[in-house]
Amino acid sequence: xxxxxxxxxxxxxxxxxxxxxxxxxxASDLLPSxxxxxxxxxxxxxxxxxxxxxxxxxxxxxxxxxxxxxDGTLWSEQPMYFQLMFAIDRVxxxxxxxxxxxxxxxxxxxxxxxVNTALAGGEHAMLEIVMATHAGNTTEEFETIVKDWLATAxxxxxxxxxxxxxxxxxxxxxxxxxxxxxxxxxxxxxEFMRPWSEKIYGIPPEQVIGSSIKVKFEMRDNKPVLIRxxxxxxxxxKEGKPVxxxxxxxxRPADAAMDHGWAGSAICALCPPHRCRA
Amino acid sequence: xxxxxxxxxxxxxxxxxxxxxxxxxxASDLLPSxxxxxxxxxxxxxxxxxxxxxxxxxxxxxxxxxxxxxDGTLWSEQPMYFQLMFAIDRVxxxxxxxxxxxxxxxxxxxxxxxVNTALAGGEHAMLEIVMATHAGNTTEEFETIVKDWLATAxxxxxxxxxxxxxxxxxxxxxxxxxxxxxxxxxxxxxEFMRPWSEKIYGIPPEQVIGSSIKVKFEMRDNKPVLIRxxxxxxxxxKEGKPVxxxxxxxxRPADAAMDHGWAGSAICALCPPHRCRA
Numbered sequence: 001x002x003x004x005x006x007x008x009x010x011x012x013x014x015x016x017x018x019x020x021x022x023x024x025x026x027a028s029d030l031l032p033s034x035x036x037x038x039x040x041x042x043x044x045x046x047x048x049x050x051x052x053x054x055x056x057x058x059x060x061x062x063x064x065x066x067x068x069x070x071d072g073t074l075w076s077e078q079p080m081y082f083q084l085m086f087a088i089d090r091v092x093x094x095x096x097x098x099x100x101x102x103x104x105x106x107x108x109x110x111x112x113x114x115v116n117t118a119l120a121g122g123e124h125a126m127l128e129i130v131m132a133t134h135a136g137n138t139t140e141e142f143e144t145i146v147k148d149w150l151a152t153a154x155x156x157x158x159x160x161x162x163x164x165x166x167x168x169x170x171x172x173x174x175x176x177x178x179x180x181x182x183x184x185x186x187x188x189x190x191e192f193m194r195p196w197s198e199k200i201y202g203i204p205p206e207q208v209i210g211s212s213i214k215v216k217f218e219m220r221d222n223k224p225v226l227i228r229x230x231x232x233x234x235x236x237x238k239e240g241k242p243v244x245x246x247x248x249x250x251x252r253p254a255d256a257a258m259d260h261g262w263a264g265s266a267i268c269a270l271c272p273p274h275r276c277r278a
Numbered sequence: 279x280x281x282x283x284x285x286x287x288x289x290x291x292x293x294x295x296x297x298x299x300x301x302x303x304x305a306s307d308l309l310p311s312x313x314x315x316x317x318x319x320x321x322x323x324x325x326x327x328x329x330x331x332x333x334x335x336x337x338x339x340x341x342x343x344x345x346x347x348x349d350g351t352l353w354s355e356q357p358m359y360f361q362l363m364f365a366i367d368r369v370x371x372x373x374x375x376x377x378x379x380x381x382x383x384x385x386x387x388x389x390x391x392x393v394n395t396a397l398a399g400g401e402h403a404m405l406e407i408v409m410a411t412h413a414g415n416t417t418e419e420f421e422t423i424v425k426d427w428l429a430t431a432x433x434x435x436x437x438x439x440x441x442x443x444x445x446x447x448x449x450x451x452x453x454x455x456x457x458x459x460x461x462x463x464x465x466x467x468x469e470f471m472r473p474w475s476e477k478i479y480g481i482p483p484e485q486v487i488g489s490s491i492k493v494k495f496e497m498r499d500n501k502p503v504l505i506r507x508x509x510x511x512x513x514x515x516k517e518g519k520p521v522x523x524x525x526x527x528x529x530r531p532a533d534a535a536m537d538h539g540w541a542g543s544a545i546c547a548l549c550p551p552h553r554c555r556a
């Protein structure tokens with residue numbers, strides 16, 4: 001990952017309330033794969049500024065919230081969103097149960113291996129694929145399906161598991177921020193990320209926010225379950241990002257910390273460099 | 279608060295993933311207002327069982343999630359939900375801007391001080407009151423309104439601020455659980471609780487889950503804001519509770535820990551006593 005790209009990663013820092021104090025952890029130990037340079041230095045300066053108690057920009061630990069996008073930031077999104085790769089594999093796996101898909105777009109094209117034609121239908125086509133592959137099971141069943149897929153699926157180019165297609169510098173950045181009292185959150189497809197976010201990123205399920213579909217409580221064979229419904233609950237994109245941060249974290253960037261407020265927290269490119277860009 | 283009531287509080291423990299180890303903190307220091315008795319002992323036994331590394335019921339710290347209802351559990355809900363008290367006061371404050379309310383239920387009755395008639399319209403009436411009083415402003419404005427109200431409003435019987443109408447034994451229980459490695463969450467009206475949950479309960483905004491209304495990102499006077507819309511986003515009641523725990527925490531009770539699974543985590547009365555009741 002190039003430094004220039006890192007300047008543009010959708011790394012978000014938001015701040016708000018209060019607590020104790022932690023010493024600054026030396027970056028040299030925790031950012032070994034970062035080149036000496038402007039990007040690395042701006043991270044170190046940022047962390048120093050907000051963690052030194054005598055700094056005018058000091059942020060108490062309880063307010064040190066760092067949120068990261070997953071796709072394209074923590075792991076690759078090439079040649080396409082990995083969650084879409086998952087959905088395509090699910091379409092293939094479920095095809096025998098859906099003979100009608102052979103003549104119905106976007107499924108017909110997907111089953112022929114023609115992803116471009118399948119996705120030509122835009123957001124509507126994408127939603128149809130997601131709903132057909134992400135709903136209809138219990139939350140436990142879906143978790144198992146995701147785990148099984150990640151254990152066996154391989155990236156088309158590198159042939160490595162998708163969970164190895166993560167950016168090493170970003171793993172180091174996550175650890176560096178946590179060592180300096182930050183609570184790290186990731187945004188993306190919630191139920192697709194929760195089964196592995198703790199193991200791969202050290203981010204527990206309750207700090208995974210973003211897109212989800214609706215679920216419904218039900219008793220099945222005398223056991224209570226949550227059924228995943230083919231209905232979007234929340235779509236975490238563009239203006240959805242600050243909404244997700246508000247709904248699921250509830251801390252707003254302090255004015256002083258981020259002039260662009262919610263927009264700044266949503267899209268890092270809008271933020272003043274001294275607080276937001278890494 | 280009587281011990282018998284405490285046996286029935288909607289105190290929920292859910293468990294799932296993994297981490298290090300913390301010693302058991304002595305209850306005698308942290309539960310001073312609890313009578314020696316069965317309820318107190320069952321809490322101490324429960325915590326001992328899940329925190330001792332050699333225990334078959336050991337739960338790693340990262341999985342120690344305790345969720346509490348707010349209304350009727352952490353603070354009083356008599357003579358009616360405090361959030362409804364807030365809404366009624368808001369109807370009165372907003373009445374000059376809504377001359378039509380004088381002839382329109384449920385507002386007309388509320389303005390005459392007749393809450394019972396106003397609420398005779400059931401859930402629909404309640405929703406109308408909530409939407410008229412909780413929407414139409416930015417998230418920052420709403421937070422200020424809640425804070426101002428809490429600073430000035432007084433409980434009708436005790437004449438004390440509502441934030442003093444909390445149960446001392448429950449504050450101690452929250453602290454006791456946290457001292458033993460639990461992460462504490464509360465459920466209720468999210469935006470109504472977040473402005474004060476950290477100060478009163480030690481629960482940060484990101485651990486407040488439950489009911490909310492939709493918000494919309496907007497630019498106002500060149501500043502990005504989130505506008506509160508008169509539309510329910512999520513209603514955290516009955517079957518909504520396990521859904522909220524799933525969506526917003528994402529940790530499921532382990533089978534061994536809670537036979538009734540999600541229902542158990544939603545309604546404590548359904549849980550096996552060895553894991554759920556305090």
